[in-house]
Amino acid sequence: MKKLLLLMLLIANGILAVAQTGIQGVVRNATTGDGIPNVQIIVKKQNVVAFTDELGEFKITELQAGSDVLEIVHPVYSAKALQIIITANRVTPIGIIRVRDEQTVVREVAQDVANVITLDAEMGSSEENTGASARGTSLSARGDVYASAASYTFSAMRFRPRGYDNTYETTYINGVNFNALARGNFNYSMLGGLNDAMRNKDVNQGLSPSSYSYGNIAGVTNINTKASQYPTGTRTSLAFSNRSYTLRAQALHARDLGNGLSLAVSGIARWADEGIIEGTFYNSAGLFTALEKKFSDKHSLSLTLFAAPTQRGQQGATLKEVYDLAGSIYYNPYWGYQDGKQRTSRVVNSVDPTAVLS
The missing domain is CATH 2.60.40.1120 (Carboxypeptidase-like, regulatory domain)
Known part of the structure:
Protein backbone atom coordinates (compact mmCIF):
# COMPACT_ATOMS: atom_id res chain seq x y z
CA MET A 1 0.00 0.00 0.00
CA ARG A 100 16.23 52.79 -19.05
CA ASP A 101 15.16 55.40 -16.54
CA GLU A 102 13.01 58.21 -17.92
CA GLN A 103 15.59 60.93 -17.18
CA THR A 104 18.21 59.09 -19.23
CA VAL A 105 15.80 58.82 -22.17
CA VAL A 106 15.04 62.56 -22.00
CA ARG A 107 18.74 63.41 -21.84
CA GLU A 108 19.48 61.17 -24.84
CA VAL A 109 16.81 62.91 -26.90
CA ALA A 110 18.21 66.28 -25.87
CA GLN A 111 21.70 65.10 -26.81
CA ASP A 112 20.53 63.98 -30.27
CA VAL A 113 18.92 67.37 -30.84
CA ALA A 114 22.01 69.19 -29.59
CA ASN A 115 24.25 67.17 -31.88
CA VAL A 116 22.24 68.45 -34.86
CA ILE A 117 21.60 72.09 -34.00
CA THR A 118 24.93 73.07 -32.44
CA LEU A 119 28.14 73.76 -34.29
CA ASP A 120 29.69 70.50 -35.35
CA ALA A 121 32.77 69.48 -33.41
CA GLU A 122 34.77 69.12 -36.58
CA MET A 123 34.16 72.59 -38.02
CA GLY A 124 37.14 74.18 -36.28
CA SER A 125 40.82 74.00 -37.00
CA SER A 126 42.69 70.77 -36.45
CA GLU A 127 45.42 72.49 -34.45
CA GLU A 128 45.84 71.72 -30.76
CA ASN A 129 43.19 73.02 -28.35
CA THR A 130 40.80 73.71 -31.28
CA GLY A 131 38.41 71.65 -33.34
CA ALA A 132 36.96 68.29 -32.54
CA SER A 133 39.52 67.08 -30.03
CA ALA A 134 39.18 70.24 -27.95
CA ARG A 135 35.48 69.65 -27.37
CA GLY A 136 35.85 66.48 -25.38
CA THR A 137 33.03 67.18 -22.96
CA SER A 138 30.40 67.38 -25.72
CA LEU A 139 30.03 63.60 -25.77
CA SER A 140 30.50 62.93 -22.07
CA ALA A 141 28.10 65.52 -20.64
CA ARG A 142 25.23 63.57 -19.17
CA GLY A 143 23.27 63.71 -15.97
CA ASP A 144 24.68 67.07 -14.84
CA VAL A 145 22.95 70.36 -15.67
CA TYR A 146 26.11 72.45 -15.55
CA ALA A 147 28.17 69.97 -17.60
CA SER A 148 25.44 69.72 -20.23
CA ALA A 149 25.14 73.49 -20.56
CA ALA A 150 28.92 73.93 -20.70
CA SER A 151 29.26 71.24 -23.36
CA TYR A 152 26.34 71.99 -25.68
CA THR A 153 25.78 75.72 -25.25
CA PHE A 154 29.24 77.16 -24.63
CA SER A 155 31.57 74.61 -26.26
CA ALA A 156 31.54 76.53 -29.55
CA MET A 157 33.23 79.41 -27.68
CA ARG A 158 35.91 77.01 -26.34
CA PHE A 159 34.53 77.31 -22.82
CA ARG A 160 36.14 74.87 -20.35
CA PRO A 161 34.43 73.92 -17.07
CA ARG A 162 36.48 75.35 -14.17
CA GLY A 163 39.14 76.40 -16.66
CA TYR A 164 40.73 72.94 -16.90
CA ASP A 165 42.26 71.98 -20.22
CA ASN A 166 40.85 68.86 -21.84
CA THR A 167 44.15 67.05 -21.25
CA TYR A 168 42.99 66.76 -17.62
CA GLU A 169 39.96 64.74 -18.68
CA THR A 170 40.54 61.02 -19.27
CA THR A 171 38.39 58.96 -21.63
CA TYR A 172 38.27 55.17 -21.67
CA ILE A 173 36.67 52.66 -24.02
CA ASN A 174 35.79 49.45 -22.18
CA GLY A 175 38.28 50.40 -19.49
CA VAL A 176 41.15 51.09 -21.92
CA ASN A 177 42.68 54.60 -21.73
CA PHE A 178 42.23 56.26 -25.14
CA ASN A 179 43.84 59.64 -24.49
CA ALA A 180 46.50 60.31 -27.15
CA LEU A 181 50.06 59.83 -25.93
CA ALA A 182 51.40 62.82 -27.88
CA ARG A 183 48.66 65.39 -27.21
CA GLY A 184 47.21 64.02 -23.98
CA ASN A 185 43.56 64.42 -24.94
CA PHE A 186 40.89 62.24 -26.50
CA ASN A 187 40.25 62.67 -30.23
CA TYR A 188 36.46 62.68 -30.43
CA SER A 189 36.50 63.04 -34.21
CA MET A 190 37.66 59.41 -34.42
CA LEU A 191 34.14 58.38 -33.36
CA GLY A 192 32.71 59.96 -36.50
CA GLY A 193 29.30 60.76 -35.04
CA LEU A 194 28.57 57.16 -33.96
CA ASN A 195 26.40 58.52 -31.15
CA ASP A 196 24.10 55.50 -30.80
CA ALA A 197 27.02 53.09 -30.59
CA MET A 198 28.89 55.26 -28.06
CA ARG A 199 25.81 56.11 -26.00
CA ASN A 200 26.46 53.79 -23.04
CA LYS A 201 28.91 55.58 -20.79
CA ASP A 202 29.84 56.16 -17.19
CA VAL A 203 30.75 59.78 -16.41
CA ASN A 204 32.47 60.90 -13.22
CA GLN A 205 33.01 64.60 -12.63
CA GLY A 206 36.20 65.68 -10.86
CA LEU A 207 38.41 63.40 -8.80
CA SER A 208 35.69 60.96 -7.79
CA PRO A 209 36.98 57.37 -8.18
CA SER A 210 35.28 54.80 -10.36
CA SER A 211 35.56 51.10 -11.13
CA TYR A 212 37.95 51.80 -14.03
CA SER A 213 39.99 54.83 -12.88
CA TYR A 214 41.22 56.79 -9.88
CA GLY A 215 39.72 59.91 -11.45
CA ASN A 216 41.12 63.11 -12.94
CA ILE A 217 40.68 66.77 -12.01
CA ALA A 218 38.51 67.43 -15.08
CA GLY A 219 36.67 64.11 -14.79
CA VAL A 220 36.78 60.68 -16.39
CA THR A 221 34.49 58.96 -18.89
CA ASN A 222 34.23 55.28 -19.76
CA ILE A 223 32.45 54.42 -23.02
CA ASN A 224 30.95 50.93 -22.78
CA THR A 225 30.75 49.22 -26.17
CA LYS A 226 30.15 45.66 -24.96
CA ALA A 227 27.53 44.10 -27.23
CA SER A 228 25.45 42.67 -24.36
CA GLN A 229 24.83 46.18 -22.99
CA TYR A 230 22.80 47.37 -25.99
CA PRO A 231 19.01 46.97 -25.98
CA THR A 232 17.94 44.17 -28.31
CA GLY A 233 16.35 45.44 -31.50
CA THR A 234 16.90 48.04 -34.21
CA ARG A 235 17.05 51.82 -33.88
CA THR A 236 17.18 54.21 -36.84
CA SER A 237 17.23 57.98 -37.12
CA LEU A 238 17.26 60.58 -39.88
CA ALA A 239 18.09 64.25 -39.32
CA PHE A 240 18.30 67.33 -41.50
CA SER A 241 20.30 70.42 -40.61
CA ASN A 242 21.65 73.61 -42.18
CA ARG A 243 24.95 73.75 -40.31
CA SER A 244 28.10 71.76 -41.12
CA TYR A 245 26.17 68.89 -42.73
CA THR A 246 22.66 68.85 -44.16
CA LEU A 247 21.80 65.15 -43.82
CA ARG A 248 22.56 62.58 -41.14
CA ALA A 249 21.30 58.99 -41.18
CA GLN A 250 22.26 56.33 -38.66
CA ALA A 251 21.12 52.90 -37.52
CA LEU A 252 21.92 50.48 -34.71
CA HIS A 253 21.01 46.80 -34.48
CA ALA A 254 21.72 44.56 -31.49
CA ARG A 255 20.77 40.95 -30.87
CA ASP A 256 21.48 37.95 -28.66
CA LEU A 257 23.02 35.15 -30.75
CA GLY A 258 22.64 32.54 -28.01
CA ASN A 259 25.30 30.54 -26.15
CA GLY A 260 26.48 33.71 -24.43
CA LEU A 261 27.21 35.55 -27.69
CA SER A 262 25.94 39.08 -28.35
CA LEU A 263 26.32 41.22 -31.47
CA ALA A 264 25.84 44.95 -32.10
CA VAL A 265 26.26 46.70 -35.45
CA SER A 266 25.88 50.41 -36.20
CA GLY A 267 26.41 52.68 -39.18
CA ILE A 268 26.18 56.40 -39.85
CA ALA A 269 26.45 58.74 -42.84
CA ARG A 270 26.71 62.54 -42.77
CA TRP A 271 26.72 64.60 -45.94
CA ALA A 272 26.54 68.16 -47.25
CA ASP A 273 27.30 69.53 -50.69
CA GLU A 274 27.91 72.79 -48.85
CA GLY A 275 27.20 73.76 -45.25
CA ILE A 276 26.05 77.11 -43.97
CA ILE A 277 29.63 78.37 -44.48
CA GLU A 278 30.62 78.76 -48.13
CA GLY A 279 32.99 76.09 -49.43
CA THR A 280 32.54 73.71 -46.50
CA PHE A 281 31.43 70.43 -48.03
CA TYR A 282 31.06 67.39 -45.78
CA ASN A 283 31.35 63.68 -46.56
CA SER A 284 31.56 61.27 -43.64
CA ALA A 285 30.64 57.65 -42.96
CA GLY A 286 31.13 55.39 -39.97
CA LEU A 287 30.81 51.69 -39.20
CA PHE A 288 30.78 50.02 -35.79
CA THR A 289 30.76 46.32 -34.85
CA ALA A 290 30.88 44.77 -31.37
CA LEU A 291 30.96 41.06 -30.50
CA GLU A 292 30.95 39.72 -26.95
CA LYS A 293 31.16 36.25 -25.45
CA LYS A 294 29.96 35.89 -21.86
CA PHE A 295 31.45 32.97 -19.96
CA SER A 296 29.70 33.87 -16.69
CA ASP A 297 28.15 36.86 -14.96
CA LYS A 298 31.65 38.12 -14.08
CA HIS A 299 33.73 37.02 -17.06
CA SER A 300 33.40 37.97 -20.72
CA LEU A 301 35.53 38.69 -23.79
CA SER A 302 34.60 41.64 -26.01
CA LEU A 303 35.85 42.75 -29.43
CA THR A 304 34.96 46.21 -30.74
CA LEU A 305 35.81 47.48 -34.23
CA PHE A 306 34.97 50.91 -35.62
CA ALA A 307 36.17 53.42 -38.20
CA ALA A 308 34.79 56.69 -39.55
CA PRO A 309 36.49 58.05 -42.70
CA THR A 310 35.72 61.75 -43.10
CA GLN A 311 36.46 64.35 -45.76
CA ARG A 312 35.46 67.96 -45.15
CA GLY A 313 36.24 71.46 -46.26
CA GLN A 314 37.40 73.82 -43.54
CA GLN A 315 36.41 77.36 -42.73
CA GLY A 316 38.78 80.12 -41.69
CA ALA A 317 38.49 83.22 -39.53
CA THR A 318 39.24 86.67 -40.90
CA LEU A 319 38.90 90.38 -40.04
CA LYS A 320 35.63 92.24 -39.58
CA GLU A 321 36.60 94.50 -42.49
CA VAL A 322 36.64 91.48 -44.79
CA TYR A 323 33.19 90.41 -43.60
CA ASP A 324 31.93 93.94 -44.27
CA LEU A 325 33.44 93.95 -47.77
CA ALA A 326 31.98 90.52 -48.50
CA GLY A 327 28.63 91.56 -47.09
CA SER A 328 28.25 88.30 -45.16
CA ILE A 329 29.38 86.89 -41.83
CA TYR A 330 29.60 83.48 -43.52
CA TYR A 331 32.50 84.47 -45.78
CA ASN A 332 35.20 81.78 -45.91
CA PRO A 333 38.71 82.77 -47.10
CA TYR A 334 39.60 79.12 -47.77
CA TRP A 335 37.51 78.71 -50.90
CA GLY A 336 37.04 80.24 -54.34
CA TYR A 337 36.67 79.40 -58.04
CA GLN A 338 39.39 77.82 -60.17
CA ASP A 339 38.77 77.21 -63.88
CA GLY A 340 35.10 77.93 -63.26
CA LYS A 341 34.78 75.28 -60.54
CA GLN A 342 34.43 75.76 -56.80
CA ARG A 343 37.57 74.73 -54.92
CA THR A 344 38.44 74.62 -51.22
CA SER A 345 42.10 75.12 -50.36
CA ARG A 346 41.94 73.32 -47.01
CA VAL A 347 40.45 69.84 -47.06
CA VAL A 348 40.79 67.52 -44.07
CA ASN A 349 40.89 63.76 -44.63
CA SER A 350 40.76 61.76 -41.42
CA VAL A 351 40.22 58.16 -40.39
CA ASP A 352 41.36 56.26 -37.29
CA PRO A 353 40.49 52.55 -37.57
CA THR A 354 40.19 51.20 -34.04
CA ALA A 355 40.05 47.73 -32.49
CA VAL A 356 39.48 47.12 -28.78
CA LEU A 357 39.83 43.67 -27.19
CA SER A 358 38.81 43.63 -23.56
Whole structure:
Protein backbone atom coordinates (compact mmCIF):
# COMPACT_ATOMS: atom_id res chain seq x y z
CA MET A 1 0.00 0.00 0.00
CA LYS A 2 2.83 2.39 0.90
CA LYS A 3 4.62 1.60 -2.36
CA LEU A 4 1.44 2.26 -4.33
CA LEU A 5 0.92 5.61 -2.55
CA LEU A 6 4.53 6.63 -3.20
CA LEU A 7 4.20 5.68 -6.87
CA MET A 8 1.01 7.74 -7.22
CA LEU A 9 2.70 10.77 -5.62
CA LEU A 10 5.65 10.50 -8.00
CA ILE A 11 3.36 10.23 -11.01
CA ALA A 12 1.32 13.25 -9.86
CA ASN A 13 4.48 15.28 -9.29
CA GLY A 14 5.73 14.36 -12.76
CA ILE A 15 2.44 15.39 -14.32
CA LEU A 16 2.57 18.76 -12.55
CA ALA A 17 6.16 19.32 -13.68
CA VAL A 18 5.36 18.47 -17.28
CA ALA A 19 2.19 20.56 -17.30
CA GLN A 20 4.02 23.69 -16.13
CA THR A 21 3.74 26.31 -18.88
CA GLY A 22 5.12 29.79 -18.37
CA ILE A 23 7.96 32.27 -18.77
CA GLN A 24 10.93 33.49 -16.73
CA GLY A 25 13.50 36.25 -17.08
CA VAL A 26 15.29 39.13 -15.40
CA VAL A 27 14.90 42.92 -15.64
CA ARG A 28 18.12 44.95 -15.44
CA ASN A 29 19.21 48.56 -15.65
CA ALA A 30 20.54 49.14 -19.19
CA THR A 31 23.29 51.43 -17.89
CA THR A 32 24.55 49.67 -14.74
CA GLY A 33 23.45 46.08 -15.42
CA ASP A 34 21.91 45.78 -11.93
CA GLY A 35 18.68 43.86 -11.39
CA ILE A 36 15.62 46.02 -10.66
CA PRO A 37 13.12 44.86 -8.01
CA ASN A 38 9.37 45.52 -7.92
CA VAL A 39 8.97 45.85 -11.68
CA GLN A 40 5.46 44.98 -12.83
CA ILE A 41 5.42 42.25 -15.49
CA ILE A 42 2.16 42.01 -17.44
CA VAL A 43 1.22 39.21 -19.84
CA LYS A 44 -1.26 41.39 -21.69
CA LYS A 45 -3.55 39.01 -23.60
CA GLN A 46 -3.99 36.70 -20.60
CA ASN A 47 -4.17 39.59 -18.10
CA VAL A 48 -1.61 38.01 -15.77
CA VAL A 49 0.50 40.25 -13.52
CA ALA A 50 3.68 39.49 -11.57
CA PHE A 51 6.55 41.42 -9.96
CA THR A 52 10.32 40.99 -10.03
CA ASP A 53 12.18 39.95 -6.87
CA GLU A 54 15.15 41.69 -5.23
CA LEU A 55 17.47 40.48 -8.01
CA GLY A 56 15.13 41.63 -10.75
CA GLU A 57 14.12 38.06 -11.63
CA PHE A 58 10.58 36.86 -12.35
CA LYS A 59 8.81 33.60 -13.13
CA ILE A 60 5.20 33.26 -14.26
CA THR A 61 3.55 29.83 -14.59
CA GLU A 62 0.10 28.50 -15.42
CA LEU A 63 -0.01 30.40 -18.69
CA GLN A 64 -1.60 29.38 -21.95
CA ALA A 65 0.68 28.49 -24.85
CA GLY A 66 0.84 30.81 -27.84
CA SER A 67 1.91 34.32 -28.77
CA ASP A 68 1.46 37.18 -26.33
CA VAL A 69 2.68 40.66 -25.42
CA LEU A 70 4.87 41.30 -22.38
CA GLU A 71 4.65 44.78 -20.86
CA ILE A 72 7.14 46.26 -18.39
CA VAL A 73 5.71 48.83 -15.97
CA HIS A 74 7.70 50.87 -13.44
CA PRO A 75 7.38 54.49 -12.20
CA VAL A 76 11.05 55.26 -12.96
CA TYR A 77 12.10 52.89 -15.74
CA SER A 78 10.61 52.32 -19.17
CA ALA A 79 10.90 49.68 -21.88
CA LYS A 80 9.14 48.71 -25.08
CA ALA A 81 6.54 45.96 -25.03
CA LEU A 82 7.92 42.58 -26.11
CA GLN A 83 6.35 40.03 -28.44
CA ILE A 84 6.80 36.60 -26.84
CA ILE A 85 6.04 32.99 -27.75
CA ILE A 86 4.94 30.76 -24.85
CA THR A 87 5.72 27.10 -25.43
CA ALA A 88 3.39 24.46 -23.99
CA ASN A 89 4.63 22.31 -21.07
CA ARG A 90 7.75 24.44 -20.71
CA VAL A 91 8.94 27.51 -18.81
CA THR A 92 10.19 29.66 -21.69
CA PRO A 93 13.29 31.78 -20.87
CA ILE A 94 12.79 35.42 -21.91
CA GLY A 95 16.37 36.33 -21.02
CA ILE A 96 17.54 39.77 -19.91
CA ILE A 97 15.17 42.70 -20.34
CA ARG A 98 17.10 45.97 -20.19
CA VAL A 99 15.22 49.11 -19.20
CA ARG A 100 16.23 52.79 -19.05
CA ASP A 101 15.16 55.40 -16.54
CA GLU A 102 13.01 58.21 -17.92
CA GLN A 103 15.59 60.93 -17.18
CA THR A 104 18.21 59.09 -19.23
CA VAL A 105 15.80 58.82 -22.17
CA VAL A 106 15.04 62.56 -22.00
CA ARG A 107 18.74 63.41 -21.84
CA GLU A 108 19.48 61.17 -24.84
CA VAL A 109 16.81 62.91 -26.90
CA ALA A 110 18.21 66.28 -25.87
CA GLN A 111 21.70 65.10 -26.81
CA ASP A 112 20.53 63.98 -30.27
CA VAL A 113 18.92 67.37 -30.84
CA ALA A 114 22.01 69.19 -29.59
CA ASN A 115 24.25 67.17 -31.88
CA VAL A 116 22.24 68.45 -34.86
CA ILE A 117 21.60 72.09 -34.00
CA THR A 118 24.93 73.07 -32.44
CA LEU A 119 28.14 73.76 -34.29
CA ASP A 120 29.69 70.50 -35.35
CA ALA A 121 32.77 69.48 -33.41
CA GLU A 122 34.77 69.12 -36.58
CA MET A 123 34.16 72.59 -38.02
CA GLY A 124 37.14 74.18 -36.28
CA SER A 125 40.82 74.00 -37.00
CA SER A 126 42.69 70.77 -36.45
CA GLU A 127 45.42 72.49 -34.45
CA GLU A 128 45.84 71.72 -30.76
CA ASN A 129 43.19 73.02 -28.35
CA THR A 130 40.80 73.71 -31.28
CA GLY A 131 38.41 71.65 -33.34
CA ALA A 132 36.96 68.29 -32.54
CA SER A 133 39.52 67.08 -30.03
CA ALA A 134 39.18 70.24 -27.95
CA ARG A 135 35.48 69.65 -27.37
CA GLY A 136 35.85 66.48 -25.38
CA THR A 137 33.03 67.18 -22.96
CA SER A 138 30.40 67.38 -25.72
CA LEU A 139 30.03 63.60 -25.77
CA SER A 140 30.50 62.93 -22.07
CA ALA A 141 28.10 65.52 -20.64
CA ARG A 142 25.23 63.57 -19.17
CA GLY A 143 23.27 63.71 -15.97
CA ASP A 144 24.68 67.07 -14.84
CA VAL A 145 22.95 70.36 -15.67
CA TYR A 146 26.11 72.45 -15.55
CA ALA A 147 28.17 69.97 -17.60
CA SER A 148 25.44 69.72 -20.23
CA ALA A 149 25.14 73.49 -20.56
CA ALA A 150 28.92 73.93 -20.70
CA SER A 151 29.26 71.24 -23.36
CA TYR A 152 26.34 71.99 -25.68
CA THR A 153 25.78 75.72 -25.25
CA PHE A 154 29.24 77.16 -24.63
CA SER A 155 31.57 74.61 -26.26
CA ALA A 156 31.54 76.53 -29.55
CA MET A 157 33.23 79.41 -27.68
CA ARG A 158 35.91 77.01 -26.34
CA PHE A 159 34.53 77.31 -22.82
CA ARG A 160 36.14 74.87 -20.35
CA PRO A 161 34.43 73.92 -17.07
CA ARG A 162 36.48 75.35 -14.17
CA GLY A 163 39.14 76.40 -16.66
CA TYR A 164 40.73 72.94 -16.90
CA ASP A 165 42.26 71.98 -20.22
CA ASN A 166 40.85 68.86 -21.84
CA THR A 167 44.15 67.05 -21.25
CA TYR A 168 42.99 66.76 -17.62
CA GLU A 169 39.96 64.74 -18.68
CA THR A 170 40.54 61.02 -19.27
CA THR A 171 38.39 58.96 -21.63
CA TYR A 172 38.27 55.17 -21.67
CA ILE A 173 36.67 52.66 -24.02
CA ASN A 174 35.79 49.45 -22.18
CA GLY A 175 38.28 50.40 -19.49
CA VAL A 176 41.15 51.09 -21.92
CA ASN A 177 42.68 54.60 -21.73
CA PHE A 178 42.23 56.26 -25.14
CA ASN A 179 43.84 59.64 -24.49
CA ALA A 180 46.50 60.31 -27.15
CA LEU A 181 50.06 59.83 -25.93
CA ALA A 182 51.40 62.82 -27.88
CA ARG A 183 48.66 65.39 -27.21
CA GLY A 184 47.21 64.02 -23.98
CA ASN A 185 43.56 64.42 -24.94
CA PHE A 186 40.89 62.24 -26.50
CA ASN A 187 40.25 62.67 -30.23
CA TYR A 188 36.46 62.68 -30.43
CA SER A 189 36.50 63.04 -34.21
CA MET A 190 37.66 59.41 -34.42
CA LEU A 191 34.14 58.38 -33.36
CA GLY A 192 32.71 59.96 -36.50
CA GLY A 193 29.30 60.76 -35.04
CA LEU A 194 28.57 57.16 -33.96
CA ASN A 195 26.40 58.52 -31.15
CA ASP A 196 24.10 55.50 -30.80
CA ALA A 197 27.02 53.09 -30.59
CA MET A 198 28.89 55.26 -28.06
CA ARG A 199 25.81 56.11 -26.00
CA ASN A 200 26.46 53.79 -23.04
CA LYS A 201 28.91 55.58 -20.79
CA ASP A 202 29.84 56.16 -17.19
CA VAL A 203 30.75 59.78 -16.41
CA ASN A 204 32.47 60.90 -13.22
CA GLN A 205 33.01 64.60 -12.63
CA GLY A 206 36.20 65.68 -10.86
CA LEU A 207 38.41 63.40 -8.80
CA SER A 208 35.69 60.96 -7.79
CA PRO A 209 36.98 57.37 -8.18
CA SER A 210 35.28 54.80 -10.36
CA SER A 211 35.56 51.10 -11.13
CA TYR A 212 37.95 51.80 -14.03
CA SER A 213 39.99 54.83 -12.88
CA TYR A 214 41.22 56.79 -9.88
CA GLY A 215 39.72 59.91 -11.45
CA ASN A 216 41.12 63.11 -12.94
CA ILE A 217 40.68 66.77 -12.01
CA ALA A 218 38.51 67.43 -15.08
CA GLY A 219 36.67 64.11 -14.79
CA VAL A 220 36.78 60.68 -16.39
CA THR A 221 34.49 58.96 -18.89
CA ASN A 222 34.23 55.28 -19.76
CA ILE A 223 32.45 54.42 -23.02
CA ASN A 224 30.95 50.93 -22.78
CA THR A 225 30.75 49.22 -26.17
CA LYS A 226 30.15 45.66 -24.96
CA ALA A 227 27.53 44.10 -27.23
CA SER A 228 25.45 42.67 -24.36
CA GLN A 229 24.83 46.18 -22.99
CA TYR A 230 22.80 47.37 -25.99
CA PRO A 231 19.01 46.97 -25.98
CA THR A 232 17.94 44.17 -28.31
CA GLY A 233 16.35 45.44 -31.50
CA THR A 234 16.90 48.04 -34.21
CA ARG A 235 17.05 51.82 -33.88
CA THR A 236 17.18 54.21 -36.84
CA SER A 237 17.23 57.98 -37.12
CA LEU A 238 17.26 60.58 -39.88
CA ALA A 239 18.09 64.25 -39.32
CA PHE A 240 18.30 67.33 -41.50
CA SER A 241 20.30 70.42 -40.61
CA ASN A 242 21.65 73.61 -42.18
CA ARG A 243 24.95 73.75 -40.31
CA SER A 244 28.10 71.76 -41.12
CA TYR A 245 26.17 68.89 -42.73
CA THR A 246 22.66 68.85 -44.16
CA LEU A 247 21.80 65.15 -43.82
CA ARG A 248 22.56 62.58 -41.14
CA ALA A 249 21.30 58.99 -41.18
CA GLN A 250 22.26 56.33 -38.66
CA ALA A 251 21.12 52.90 -37.52
CA LEU A 252 21.92 50.48 -34.71
CA HIS A 253 21.01 46.80 -34.48
CA ALA A 254 21.72 44.56 -31.49
CA ARG A 255 20.77 40.95 -30.87
CA ASP A 256 21.48 37.95 -28.66
CA LEU A 257 23.02 35.15 -30.75
CA GLY A 258 22.64 32.54 -28.01
CA ASN A 259 25.30 30.54 -26.15
CA GLY A 260 26.48 33.71 -24.43
CA LEU A 261 27.21 35.55 -27.69
CA SER A 262 25.94 39.08 -28.35
CA LEU A 263 26.32 41.22 -31.47
CA ALA A 264 25.84 44.95 -32.10
CA VAL A 265 26.26 46.70 -35.45
CA SER A 266 25.88 50.41 -36.20
CA GLY A 267 26.41 52.68 -39.18
CA ILE A 268 26.18 56.40 -39.85
CA ALA A 269 26.45 58.74 -42.84
CA ARG A 270 26.71 62.54 -42.77
CA TRP A 271 26.72 64.60 -45.94
CA ALA A 272 26.54 68.16 -47.25
CA ASP A 273 27.30 69.53 -50.69
CA GLU A 274 27.91 72.79 -48.85
CA GLY A 275 27.20 73.76 -45.25
CA ILE A 276 26.05 77.11 -43.97
CA ILE A 277 29.63 78.37 -44.48
CA GLU A 278 30.62 78.76 -48.13
CA GLY A 279 32.99 76.09 -49.43
CA THR A 280 32.54 73.71 -46.50
CA PHE A 281 31.43 70.43 -48.03
CA TYR A 282 31.06 67.39 -45.78
CA ASN A 283 31.35 63.68 -46.56
CA SER A 284 31.56 61.27 -43.64
CA ALA A 285 30.64 57.65 -42.96
CA GLY A 286 31.13 55.39 -39.97
CA LEU A 287 30.81 51.69 -39.20
CA PHE A 288 30.78 50.02 -35.79
CA THR A 289 30.76 46.32 -34.85
CA ALA A 290 30.88 44.77 -31.37
CA LEU A 291 30.96 41.06 -30.50
CA GLU A 292 30.95 39.72 -26.95
CA LYS A 293 31.16 36.25 -25.45
CA LYS A 294 29.96 35.89 -21.86
CA PHE A 295 31.45 32.97 -19.96
CA SER A 296 29.70 33.87 -16.69
CA ASP A 297 28.15 36.86 -14.96
CA LYS A 298 31.65 38.12 -14.08
CA HIS A 299 33.73 37.02 -17.06
CA SER A 300 33.40 37.97 -20.72
CA LEU A 301 35.53 38.69 -23.79
CA SER A 302 34.60 41.64 -26.01
CA LEU A 303 35.85 42.75 -29.43
CA THR A 304 34.96 46.21 -30.74
CA LEU A 305 35.81 47.48 -34.23
CA PHE A 306 34.97 50.91 -35.62
CA ALA A 307 36.17 53.42 -38.20
CA ALA A 308 34.79 56.69 -39.55
CA PRO A 309 36.49 58.05 -42.70
CA THR A 310 35.72 61.75 -43.10
CA GLN A 311 36.46 64.35 -45.76
CA ARG A 312 35.46 67.96 -45.15
CA GLY A 313 36.24 71.46 -46.26
CA GLN A 314 37.40 73.82 -43.54
CA GLN A 315 36.41 77.36 -42.73
CA GLY A 316 38.78 80.12 -41.69
CA ALA A 317 38.49 83.22 -39.53
CA THR A 318 39.24 86.67 -40.90
CA LEU A 319 38.90 90.38 -40.04
CA LYS A 320 35.63 92.24 -39.58
CA GLU A 321 36.60 94.50 -42.49
CA VAL A 322 36.64 91.48 -44.79
CA TYR A 323 33.19 90.41 -43.60
CA ASP A 324 31.93 93.94 -44.27
CA LEU A 325 33.44 93.95 -47.77
CA ALA A 326 31.98 90.52 -48.50
CA GLY A 327 28.63 91.56 -47.09
CA SER A 328 28.25 88.30 -45.16
CA ILE A 329 29.38 86.89 -41.83
CA TYR A 330 29.60 83.48 -43.52
CA TYR A 331 32.50 84.47 -45.78
CA ASN A 332 35.20 81.78 -45.91
CA PRO A 333 38.71 82.77 -47.10
CA TYR A 334 39.60 79.12 -47.77
CA TRP A 335 37.51 78.71 -50.90
CA GLY A 336 37.04 80.24 -54.34
CA TYR A 337 36.67 79.40 -58.04
CA GLN A 338 39.39 77.82 -60.17
CA ASP A 339 38.77 77.21 -63.88
CA GLY A 340 35.10 77.93 -63.26
CA LYS A 341 34.78 75.28 -60.54
CA GLN A 342 34.43 75.76 -56.80
CA ARG A 343 37.57 74.73 -54.92
CA THR A 344 38.44 74.62 -51.22
CA SER A 345 42.10 75.12 -50.36
CA ARG A 346 41.94 73.32 -47.01
CA VAL A 347 40.45 69.84 -47.06
CA VAL A 348 40.79 67.52 -44.07
CA ASN A 349 40.89 63.76 -44.63
CA SER A 350 40.76 61.76 -41.42
CA VAL A 351 40.22 58.16 -40.39
CA ASP A 352 41.36 56.26 -37.29
CA PRO A 353 40.49 52.55 -37.57
CA THR A 354 40.19 51.20 -34.04
CA ALA A 355 40.05 47.73 -32.49
CA VAL A 356 39.48 47.12 -28.78
CA LEU A 357 39.83 43.67 -27.19
CA SER A 358 38.81 43.63 -23.56
